[in-house]
């Protein structure tokens with residue numbers, strides 16, 4: 024086997040990983056799918072949410088809570104054994120000013136104090152998170168940059184809640200609407 028070819032493949036993969044993991048790029052991915060709520064100052068995730076109400080983004084094929092990702096990007100590593108909690112009690116929020124690292128019981132106490140128990144149903148998005156959602160110009164810009172940096176179309180399709188076909192259309196510059 025030709026070692027050089029294999030080596031190139033590995034370095035290409037590493038380069039792609041690096042691009043996917045760069046702080047700026049992760050921040051851009053978060054920003055592209057979130058929106059400031061002027062009433063409460065929350066920066067709310069508009070992308071994929073789990074039934075728990077927390078938003079998720081896939082990084083290297085691993086789903087990570089967007090509030091956890093935002094905390095790490097802005098405040099550094101999450102201390103061992105602690106979870107990322109919301110002062111604002113808004114699970115979709117990823118405003119670093121609204122996030123703190125606390126224990127599970129602190130989080131639950133906080134929730135009880137705020138009368139969050141029993142948990143209310145999470146918000147559902149019928150618009151942008153729909154598989155056939157249209158993408159904003161910002162989304163398209165982030166997607167194009169991501170593609171240029173070697174991020175895979177399937178990863179982006181998942182993040183942006185669109186089909187891989189839509190991503191390849193953007194890549195070819197055909198159309199951004201399915």
Ligand SMILES: [Zn+2]
Pocket residue numbers: 064065066111112113116117118121
């Ligand atoms: Zn908030």
